Amino acid sequence: MPPTVHIQFSDRLVSYETFMSDLSARVVRMMKSDAADPEYISQRTAYSIFGRRNVDRWKRNGKIQPYKRPGKIEYRMADLRLLQRTEQDYLNK
Structure with a gap:
């Protein structure tokens, strides 16, 4: 039996299999939620979904x-979904 590989995070130790299982579940969930999204949306719709200040800042x-x-x-x-999911530092310019 091969040795179990673990990934060390700052708050816990997780097996590679658990990490990959959780990651793949998240990817599938995101793909399903984005499947109905249109390719382009109007500025008005972008403002209502993501917030005017966010869209204007981006x-x-x-x-x-x-x-x-x-x-x-x-x-x-x-592009908007990617920015929505990306942690951003608003203090850096």
């Missing part, structure tokens, strides 16, 4: 690119 910091269409500004939903 745009100002160059983290998202608005797509301008005649009479409409849109954002890629995948």
Whole structure:
């Protein structure tokens, strides 16, 4: 029997199998929740889902690119979801 591999975190020791099982479950859950998302959403919808200040800050910091269409500004939903899930340091510029 091969030795059990563990991963050391600051607060606990977790087996590799447990870590991978939890990680894959999270990935599947995120994929299912994002499956119904449209590719692009309007600025108004982005403001209502993610908050106007967040969207404007991400745009100002160059983290998202608005797509301008005649009479409409849109954002890629995948980019917004990624920023939503990323821990950000708001004190650094």
